[in-house]
Amino acid sequence: MSPNTLDKPLTRNVHADRRPTDLAAYEANGGYQGLRSAMGKLSPADCLQIIKDSNLRGRGGAGFPTGMKWSFVPMDGATPGHKYLICNADEMEPGTFKDRLLLECDPHQLIEGMILSAYTIQADIAYIFIRSEYLLASKLLREAIADCYAKGYLGKNILGSDYSLDMHVHASAGRYICGEETALISSLEGKRANPRAKPPFPQVSGLWGRPTIVNNVETLCNIHHIIERGADWFQSLGLTQDAGTKLYGVSGRVKNPGCWELPMGTTIREIIEEHAGGMEDGFKLRGFLPGGGSTDFLTTEHLDLAMDYDTIGKAGSRMGTGTMIILDDKTCPVGFVKNLVEFFARESCGFCTPCRDGLPWTAQVLDDIEKGRGQDEDMITLGRQVEYIGAMGNTHCALAPGAMEPLASGLKYFRSDFERHISGAECPWCDGGSN
Amino acid sequence: MTDQLIPVLSDIELAEINAEIAHAPYRHAVAIDALKIVQSHRGWVSDESLRAIARHLEMSAEELDGIATFYNLIFRRPVGEKVILLCNSVTCWIKGYEKLQRQISDHLNIELGETTTDNQYTLLPVTCLGACDKAPVMMVGDDLHENITASDLPAIFRSAQEAHS
Numbered sequence: 325m326s327p328n329t330l331d332k333p334l335t336r337n338v339h340a341d342r343r344p345t346d347l348a349a350y351e352a353n354g355g356y357q358g359l360r361s362a363m364g365k366l367s368p369a370d371c372l373q374i375i376k377d378s379n380l381r382g383r384g385g386a387g388f389p390t391g392m393k394w395s396f397v398p399m400d401g402a403t404p405g406h407k408y409l410i411c412n413a414d415e416m417e418p419g420t421f422k423d424r425l426l427l428e429c430d431p432h433q434l435i436e437g438m439i440l441s442a443y444t445i446q447a448d449i450a451y452i453f454i455r456s457e458y459l460l461a462s463k464l465l466r467e468a469i470a471d472c473y474a475k476g477y478l479g480k481n482i483l484g485s486d487y488s489l490d491m492h493v494h495a496s497a498g499r500y501i502c503g504e505e506t507a508l509i510s511s512l513e514g515k516r517a518n519p520r521a522k523p524p525f526p527q528v529s530g531l532w533g534r535p536t537i538v539n540n541v542e543t544l545c546n547i548h549h550i551i552e553r554g555a556d557w558f559q560s561l562g563l564t565q566d567a568g569t570k571l572y573g574v575s576g577r578v579k580n581p582g583c584w585e586l587p588m589g590t591t592i593r594e595i596i597e598e599h600a601g602g603m604e605d606g607f608k609l610r611g612f613l614p615g616g617g618s619t620d621f622l623t624t625e626h627l628d629l630a631m632d633y634d635t636i637g638k639a640g641s642r643m644g645t646g647t648m649i650i651l652d653d654k655t656c657p658v659g660f661v662k663n664l665v666e667f668f669a670r671e672s673c674g675f676c677t678p679c680r681d682g683l684p685w686t687a688q689v690l691d692d693i694e695k696g697r698g699q700d701e702d703m704i705t706l707g708r709q710v711e712y713i714g715a716m717g718n719t720h721c722a723l724a725p726g727a728m729e730p731l732a733s734g735l736k737y738f739r740s741d742f743e744r745h746i747s748g749a750e751c752p753w754c755d756g757g758s759n
Numbered sequence: 760m761t762d763q764l765i766p767v768l769s770d771i772e773l774a775e776i777n778a779e780i781a782h783a784p785y786r787h788a789v790a791i792d793a794l795k796i797v798q799s800h801r802g803w804v805s806d807e808s809l810r811a812i813a814r815h816l817e818m819s820a821e822e823l824d825g826i827a828t829f830y831n832l833i834f835r836r837p838v839g840e841k842v843i844l845l846c847n848s849v850t851c852w853i854k855g856y857e858k859l860q861r862q863i864s865d866h867l868n869i870e871l872g873e874t875t876t877d878n879q880y881t882l883l884p885v886t887c888l889g890a891c892d893k894a895p896v897m898m899v900g901d902d903l904h905e906n907i908t909a910s911d912l913p914a915i916f917r918s919a920q921e922a923h924s
Contacts, residue, residue, distance in 0.1 A: 416886050418886075419849055420887065421891045456832050457885070457898060497791050497794065498831035498832035498833075499831060511791065514790035514791050514792075516826055517830075575892055576850055581891070581892035649849055649891070651853075660852075660853070663849045667847075667849070
């Protein structure tokens with residue numbers, strides 16, 4: 325294997341034309357070697373230690389250490405019965421389009437990662453929870469799973485070992501909240517997708533009350549590479565203290581919007597200016613959400629920061645999914661934030677009051693300001709909403725606090741634009757802008 | 760209600776639902792799968808279908824309706840032959856969603872939530888479709904359309920109709 329393919333493990337089977345990699349092509353490029361080398365040679369505890377040592381952090385947005393998450397699964401056999409591994413392929417965060425690439429271009433990479441992850445926690449049933457609209461990915465995954473059963477990678481006694489695993493694809497029926505792991509579990513049980521209180525954590529009591537791990541697609545795609553090549557190799561890929569590579573994306577008014585696998589800790593400037601080609605002609609960069617719709621704005625002063633969990637966290641935002649949304653100078657910041665808050669208001673599960681009633685209220689205030697009907701007091705109202713809805717602990721899950729992140733930071737960085745809407749009683753962007 | 764009022768699910772629908780039940784711990788765990796299966800055959804989930812599914816899954820129709828109405832891709836009202844899922848999330852909005860929605864509405868003579876008089880299309884907004892590098896995007900039936908401009912609309916809707924006929 326050439327060194328350059330080792331630098332970008334996740335996308336080594338991703339082609340420019342996005343054609344899917346089938347089982348034969350996947351195996352020809354070293355696929356299922358990680359599984360073969362682990363089965364019979366590495367114990368579940370060995371695999372867990374490798375993942376812990378690798379410092380892999382969850383790629384779904386929260387960045388929780390994967391090995392630590394897995395370590396809470398009971399392994400003593402004291403509670404006999406099923407254990408579950410669930411892949412969260414419910415990619416719906418606004419501005420996020422990275423998991424689609426992995427699912428459509430290399431379904432076997434995910435499946436191999438899932439088999440090894442399930443083996444590590446000794447799960448006997450795995451689900452891929454995929455959003456309904458990802459039709460091509462669903463079809464490819466079902467075909468790939470069937471191929472794996474035929475090859476002995478799934479089913480009873482995998483590769484002659486005493487380990488057995490069944491895998492199913494569950495296509496969702498919509499709603500963003502299904503991406504929250506406990507809501508996902510509710511949905512997989514056939515219920516309304518209301519999140520659940522924690523504790524108990526899913527590792528102890530998840531799907532149908534059994535120990536359950538939910539991991540993002542990109543997280544699981546890393547697993548077999550780490551098991552095969554080791555924790556040191558994985559650590560060496562990152563440019564900062566965070567390990568591995570990351571799928572970074574840029575969308576909005578840039579010359580070359582897209583998604584690229586780059587070393588963890590690549591600077592924001594390199595991602596936007598080199599890979600995304602810089603701003604479209606006639607547009608200036610004003611700010612960006614670093615990792616999806618529920619992350620705080622950063623601005624041009626942050627361009628030289630490394631895109632990793634801790635650096636972006638210290639700058640007052642979150643790396644989230646790593647797919648940035650660009651705010652340009654011809655797009656109204658109030659309209660931008662209003663679009664996001666309306667989205668979160670629509671996607672609230674309705675379980676708790678601050679989210680169900682608070683978000684539509686916030687959206688209404690933003691609509692008034694954006695349409696030129698705003699009052700000076702509205703700025704105070706928005707500030708209070710950020711304070712009360714945005715505080716973790718006031719709501720049942722993280723959806724509503726997430727909705728407040730672009731608003732809180734929008735008020736911080738673009739406050740004068742909000743105030744101009746109110747003092748001028750109109751949107752300065754409404755004529756001649758991009759919308 | 761009497762049993763006579765509950766239409767029997769088709770053999771194909773029952774087979775598909777039972778295949779899901781086979782790997783679930785209890786029958787109503789497959790409620791969402793069953794709703795989707797019936798919708799895939801009938802286009803939407805009528806009150807009669809809902810009652811038939813609930814009976815098969817040994818749960819109340821009211822509980823099943825609470826589930827059905829939670830999910831935006833379970834249709835409890837009739838929809839056209841093809842559902843248009845038009846992304847209105849932030850990147851598509853930046854790249855001209857509002858104009859595009861107006862152009863589609865004018866082209867098909869329907870507003871969001873409505874179905875064309877020939878029953879071909881229902882226009883619905885949808886959450887970020889995960890193709891933001893190609894914004895604005897929408898799905899027409901099973902097909903994803905990317906980088907849409909007004910001039911693409913006649914071809915998109917003509918080819919969708921031809922594929923159907």
